Amino acid sequence: MHTSDREIKKMEKIANYIRKDIIKMLLKAGSGHSAGPLGMTDVFTTLYFSVLNHKPKQPNWPDRDRLVLSNGHICPVQYATMAHAGYFPKKELMTLRQFGTRLQGHPHRTALPGIEATSGPLGEGISQAVGMAYAARMDKKKYNIYCLMGDGELNEGIVWEALMFAGKQKLANLTAIIDRNNIQIDGNTEDVMPLEPLREKFESFGWYVIDIDGHNITDIIDACNEAKAVVERPVIIIAHTIPGKGVDFMEYDFTWHGKVPKEGEAMKALSELRTLGGKIKSEHE
Amino acid sequence: MEKLNPNMNNMINKKANLVKNLFGKNIKQLPTRHGYGDGVVLAGEKNKDIVVLCCDLTESTRNHLFKQKFPDRFIEVGIAEQNMAAMAAGMATCCKVPFIASYAMFSPGRNWEQIRTTICYNETNVKIVGAHAGVSVGPDGATHQAIEDIALTRVLPKMTVVVPCDYEEAKKATLEIAKIVGPCYIRLGREATPIFTTSKTPFKIGRAEILRTGKDVTIVACGALVYEVLKAAKELEKEKIDVQVINNHTIKPLDKKTLLQAAKETGAFITAEEHQRNGGMGSAICELLAENYPIPLERIGVDDMFGESGKPEELLNKFGLTAPYIIKAIKKVLKRK
Numbered sequence: 001m002h003t004s005d006r007e008i009k010k011m012e013k014i015a016n017y018i019r020k021d022i023i024k025m026l027l028k029a030g031s032g033h034s035a036g037p038l039g040m041t042d043v044f045t046t047l048y049f050s051v052l053n054h055k056p057k058q059p060n061w062p063d064r065d066r067l068v069l070s071n072g073h074i075c076p077v078q079y080a081t082m083a084h085a086g087y088f089p090k091k092e093l094m095t096l097r098q099f100g101t102r103l104q105g106h107p108h109r110t111a112l113p114g115i116e117a118t119s120g121p122l123g124e125g126i127s128q129a130v131g132m133a134y135a136a137r138m139d140k141k142k143y144n145i146y147c148l149m150g151d152g153e154l155n156e157g158i159v160w161e162a163l164m165f166a167g168k169q170k171l172a173n174l175t176a177i178i179d180r181n182n183i184q185i186d187g188n189t190e191d192v193m194p195l196e197p198l199r200e201k202f203e204s205f206g207w208y209v210i211d212i213d214g215h216n217i218t219d220i221i222d223a224c225n226e227a228k229a230v231v232e233r234p235v236i237i238i239a240h241t242i243p244g245k246g247v248d249f250m251e252y253d254f255t256w257h258g259k260v261p262k263e264g265e266a267m268k269a270l271s272e273l274r275t276l277g278g279k280i281k282s283e284h285e
Numbered sequence: 286m287e288k289l290n291p292n293m294n295n296m297i298n299k300k301a302n303l304v305k306n307l308f309g310k311n312i313k314q315l316p317t318r319h320g321y322g323d324g325v326v327l328a329g330e331k332n333k334d335i336v337v338l339c340c341d342l343t344e345s346t347r348n349h350l351f352k353q354k355f356p357d358r359f360i361e362v363g364i365a366e367q368n369m370a371a372m373a374a375g376m377a378t379c380c381k382v383p384f385i386a387s388y389a390m391f392s393p394g395r396n397w398e399q400i401r402t403t404i405c406y407n408e409t410n411v412k413i414v415g416a417h418a419g420v421s422v423g424p425d426g427a428t429h430q431a432i433e434d435i436a437l438t439r440v441l442p443k444m445t446v447v448v449p450c451d452y453e454e455a456k457k458a459t460l461e462i463a464k465i466v467g468p469c470y471i472r473l474g475r476e477a478t479p480i481f482t483t484s485k486t487p488f489k490i491g492r493a494e495i496l497r498t499g500k501d502v503t504i505v506a507c508g509a510l511v512y513e514v515l516k517a518a519k520e521l522e523k524e525k526i527d528v529q530v531i532n533n534h535t536i537k538p539l540d541k542k543t544l545l546q547a548a549k550e551t552g553a554f555i556t557a558e559e560h561q562r563n564g565g566m567g568s569a570i571c572e573l574l575a576e577n578y579p580i581p582l583e584r585i586g587v588d589d590m591f592g593e594s595g596k597p598e599e600l601l602n603k604f605g606l607t608a609p610y611i612i613k614a615i616k617k618v619l620k621r622k
Contacts, residue, residue, distance in 0.1 A: 068375075109378070110408050116378065118407035121398060124371045128403055131375025131383075134360070138336075139380070158399070161368035 003050060008217050014084055015045040015217075016273060019246045021080040021093055023269045026260040029076075029097040032105070035243035035256040036074035036150065039181045039214070043239055044081040046220040047146060056086035059113035065143050066132050068117045070125025071150030071179065072106035073258075078115075079103050087114045123156030125149065126176060130162045133174035133234070144228065147176045152184030155193045160205070166234045167206025174234040175227040176207075179214065181243040183254035198238060207236045214239030246273050296518075296527070301496045302485035308519060314477040317509070318416045320455025321473055322347025325384055325414075326354050327456070328463035335463060336376065338362050338369050338385045345475075346386040346416045366396040373411045374403035382410050382463065389415030389431035389472060393438050404468045405441045412462050413438070417475040419508065419559035420587065420604055421597035430592035436564025438470040439537045445469040445490060446537040448558070448566070450511040452480045454534060457488040465490065474559075476597045478509040493540035495547070499529035502615055502622075503547040506557040507533050507566050510585070510606060514557050517611035528615065536566045544570065545578055553622045554582040555614050559606055562586035581621035583614040 022037045047067060048054075054064045069078050076096060083090045088102075095101035102112040106120025116132070119125040129147035136143055153159060166174055178198075186192045195201075199209045208230045212219040220239070227235035243257065244250025247269040250261075261269055297303060306312055329335045329351055336358045337351045343361070352359035362369045366387050373383035385392060393400050393413055404411045418431045438446045445465060449455035455473060462469040487494060496511070497518055506514040511532045518528035529551055531543065548554060554574065556567030567584035574580060587604045601607050 108406070117375065118402060121402050123367075124399060124403050127368045127371030127399070128375030128378070130368070131372035131377075132379050133375075134372070135376040135379035135381045138357070141379075158365075158367040158371065161363070161365035162372065165362055165365070165368060165372070 003218070003221050007050070011045050011049050011217050014049060015041050016246070018045060018077065018080045018084055019273050020270055021083070021090070022076050023247070023261060023266050023273070025076050025080065025093050025096045027263065027266040028094050030260065032076060032097060032260050033073045033258050034250055034260055035181065035183065035253070036071065036179065037077035038247060038250065039241040039243045039245045040074055040077050040148065040179050041245065042215045042217055043148070043177060043179070043220055043241070044077050046217050048081045048085040050221055051224045052146070053143065056082070056114070059087060063141065063143050066116045066129070066145045068119065068125045068129040068132070068145065068147045069107055070119055070129070070147055071122060071153045072120030072125065074150070074179070075107045078107065082114055088112070122150070122153040123158035123162070126159055127162040129174060129176070130166045130171065133166065133171040134169060136173055137171065143173070145174045147174065149176055149178050150184070151178055151180045151182065151189050151195060152192070154178070154195055163202070163205045163207065170206070170232055171234045172231050175224065175237065176234070177237045177239055179241055180238050181241045183243050183257050185258050187254055202236045206233060208233040209236050209238065211238045211240065214241035215245060248272055296497050296499055298495050298498055300487065301494060302483050303496065304481050304483055307481055308516065312479045312481065314479050315452040316474055316477050317449050317452060317455035318347050318473040318475065320449065320452040321414060321459050321471065322350045324456035324459025326350050328460050329355050329358065332382060332463060334380055335382045335384065336360060338373055338383055340364055340366050340369055340387040340391065342387055342416070346414065348386055366392045367399050370396040370399035370411070371403040374407055374409040377409035377411050382412070384412040384414055386414040386416065388429060389418040389434040390429055393434055393470060394431055397437050400468070401441055405443045408443060408467065410466050411468055413468070413470045414473065415470060416473045418472045419474055420592040420600040420606070421474055421476045421509070421559060423476070423597045423600060424594050426594040427591040432560050432587050432592065433564070434472060435536055435558070435560045435566055436568070439569060441468070443468050444537060445535070446472075447490060447535050448472045448507040449534055450508055450532050451478060451482055453482045453484065453486065454488060458490070458534065461488065461490050472508065474509055479512050481512055481515070488534070491535045491538050491540055493535070493543040494532045495529065495543070496532050497528065497530035499527040500551060501527040502553040502555065502619060503529040503531060503551040504555040504557060504611065504615070505531045505533045505544065505566070505570055507536065508559055510557045510559055513606070513608050514611055517608040517615065520608060520612060521615060526615065526619070533566060536569055539569055539573055541573060544573060548574055548578045548580050552580050553618045554580060555585060555611065555618055556582065557585035557606070557611060560586055562588055581618050583618045585611055585614055
């Protein structure tokens with residue numbers, strides 16, 4: 001399935017709007033995470049606007065593809081993308097983390113239709129996704145399960161329990177996308193707890209591994225198509241991303257993992273993002 | 286009718302339909318985990334969405350029976366209790382009704398946070414089966430003797446907590462929790478214990494059963510200790526102490542009505558469980574009574590200690606969980622009345 005340049009350009013534009021919303025949401029909320037949501041915006045946009053078989057107006061459609069966010073703390077990007085895709089009104093985005101909101105600080109399945117799993121405590125999204133994939137295969141369902149994960153999250157033992165099970169069971173309807181941004185709260189992943197060689201680790205657990213540029217929408221689409229074509233193994237897409245992508249002063253800086261911009265910083269970020277429309281791909285190349 | 290049953294205690298509630306040879310030496314014995322094993326097969330026949338997940342303990346959790354009958358619905362997850370819990374939650378969101386089984390020490394012990402987040406908070410229809418609970422696990426020692434699991438599960442919102450008293454009740458409880466939509470914990474023992482209830486004994490989740498009526502004191506018990514309590518009550522007949530016995534198999538939600546009525550009628554309580562005194566069933570009763578109808582109460586349970594290796598009966602004695610200790614506690618509480 002070929003995606004036209006026009007469609008790619010359109011998605012890049014949407015991604016830019018989503019990044020702006022993320023900055024506004026974080027400023028309003030006053031707490032949360034900045035780097036991860038901005039880094040994963042291109043992946044989320046591509047999934048919701050190109051890859052997923054879903055019906056935003058019918059979030060409980062039984063045959064929908066399931067998207068599970070395992071590193072729940074980057075949920076502002078999921079909320080913003082869902083709103084842009086039509087799951088709920090965009091104005092609700094500004095209620096993030098506030099009393100009475102459906103947009104809880106970490107995703108909660110029963111709070112917001114379209115959220116497939118309660119997640120946040122790390123490692124538990126991938127386990128739930130593995131369960132969904134197994135159940136779907138038992139019932140011969142055609143839908144796919146996508147699980148988005150952080151790289152720091154890979155420190156958790158439960159992740160490897162889940163990967164081992166999925167490898168044993170050859171859950172080909174499951175694709176995990178790892179946000180390989182190399183940062184976690186205490187610093188760079190390789191300093192906090194070395195993860196490499198990641199590809200070899202995953203392969204030895206029985207997974208098919210694809211490395212991509214996590215800001216290149218064509219790459220993301222191609223990898224998801226390749227994942228669908230792999231019928232014997234679950235697939236891990238290692239999406240190499242830049243934390244804080246799109247906002248110059250946040251990029252690569254791990255201190256932006258777990259904090260939000262103040263008003264001045266947010267204004268600066270928004271002005272930078274305004275000039276970025278359509279340039280994300282070329283800039284990265 | 287009593288003439289026909291010399292072993293039968295006079296004050297036993299007829300409606301409880303307990304076995305005829307209640308205190309006979311030849312009373313049949315089986316572990317409660319066997320009741321679960323047989324029950325989950327029956328539940329599986331009734332509901333094709335039921336699946337069983339197990340952590341490399343298929344036979345000791347008695348899930349080999351389900352595996353034989355429904356091989357496609359049995360899932361071996363290896364020694365990975367955390368993954369088992371969260372995976373089951375994911376399966377439940379795709380229409381399955383998972384029963385997850387391990388030793389209580391590891392599930393809900395080791396995987397408590399997964400149970401909290403992905404099962405209780407996430408409101409998924411998962412049943413947690415904790416086998417080998419209590420000090421009566423015996424020789425394996427303290428590492429494998431779960432005596433904190435009631436506390437761990439009853440504190441969780443949305444959770445139903447059931448502790449069956451014998452094989453027969455474990456079978457019924459398994460069938461009943463299969464019908465509830467929502468998280469449930471069922472606590473099981475390893476050792477064979479007397480089967481003193483029958484298929485006709487009433488059982489309803491959330492309803493405490495009065496097994497023996499009495500006016501001086503009420504003993505509220507759960508699990509295998511219910512039988513010990515009945516023995517103690519019979520023993521006290523000789524001393525003209527009239528003991529009421531309640532089988533409180535559902536620790537959450539508590540049957541407040543029955544328990545408060547018993548408190549008003551007898552004015553003194555004993556609680557008995559094979560669990561830490563702190564945080565367990567006895568604590569739940571204390572909370573209820575303190576807030577509604579404070580009366581003298583003594584708790585039978587492990588007193589803030591870990592278990593150790595030994596024969597089940599040696600350990601039950603050491604931790605004061607047998608009839609003589611129950612009798613002692615009754616006399617103590619009566620003095621406080």
